[in-house]
Amino acid sequence: MTEYIEVPGGRIAYDVTGEGPLVILAPGMGVVRATFRLLAPKLVEAGYRVATIDLRGHGESSVPFDSYSITDGGKDLAALIRHLGGGPAVVLGNSFSSGTAAWVAATEPSLVSGIVLEAPFARTVSMNPFMRQLAKVILSSPALWGMYYKNLLKGPKPADFPAYLKTLKANMKERGRLAAARTMGLDDKPEMEGVLPRVFQPALVVMGTKDPDFPDPKVEAELVAGELAGTTEIVMIEGSGHYPHQEFPAETAAAVLAFLGQVAPTPQGAA
Structure with a gap:
């Protein structure tokens, strides 16, 4: 069931299920929270x-907001954790949201016991003019975004993927949503400068070996892990693209649950 939390400038949609230690799942830009439909039940x-x-x-969050930065997303995550009892929570961020997960861990350490950075865009980047123009074109049309998004999955697609993709493109057709995604997609993430070295909580970096968003996914995973100050593990999901939680949900869940067992064990897990 969709619930909402009010934040400066609008409201954020979320749903929560299960009992036990709190885990927040945050999707990447241009994606709705149903992306975690295969992973979330395994964690519950x-x-x-x-x-x-x-x-x-x-998704169902409001639009427009005045700003869509990493800092804004991090503040939204912090507000949700407080709203749900103050945690501490483990935060999993995919793609763009990996930066927000790291930001809230560094800035509000009492709220976060650990982070999972999946296919992380967690460092300050600088797109060359050609790639920036290409991104503008792709993020100018729900149909083009849908084609690009589909290409980001290099592993097996879930059986319900056609229906999910149809829903995703329909959401992007709603006024203001494509513009929000475009703003995030073109962000060079200057706020991430110096953030990763201030993350002292344990971290797990999950990366697909065929992630097309990175020239060398393993090298990117190692760069991110190398900047984090806390204990960090890397798990490479063989054959996966940018969304391991959709392409290989069992393997991704196994990696995440092993990490959760260390940083936020359930009562039965701790027994």
């Missing part, structure tokens, strides 16, 4: 309270 079954969130301007 293992004894966790799981909240999935729609980024500002996405």
Whole structure:
């Protein structure tokens, strides 16, 4: 069931299921929280309270907001954790949201016990003019975004993927949502400068070996892990693209649950 939390400038949609230690699942830009439809139930079954969130301007969250930065997303995550009892929570961020997960861990350390960075865009980047123009074109049309998004999955697509993709494109057709995604997609993430070295909580970096968003996914995973100050593990999901939680949900869940067992064990797991 969709619930909402009020934040400065609008409201953020989320749902929460299960009982136990709190886990927040945050999707990437241009994606809705149903992206975690295969992963979330596995975490709930293992004894966790799981909240999935729609980024500002996405899904059922309101639009427009004045700003869609990493900092804004991090503040939204902090507000949700406080709203759900103050945590501490483990935050999993995919793609753009990996930066928000790291930001809230560094800035509000009492709220976060650990982070999972999946296919992370967690460092300051600088797109060359050609790639920036290409991104503008792709993020100018729900149909083009749908084609690009589909290409980001290099592993097996879920059986319900056609229906999910149809829903995703329909959401992007709503006024203001494509503009929100475009703003996030073109963000060079200057706020991430110096953030990763201030993350002292344990971290897990999950990366698909065939992620097309990175020239060398393993190298990117190692760069991110190398900047984090806390204990960090890397798990490469063989054959996966940018969304391991959709392409290989069992393997992704196994990696995440092993990490959760260390940083936020359930009562039965701790026994």
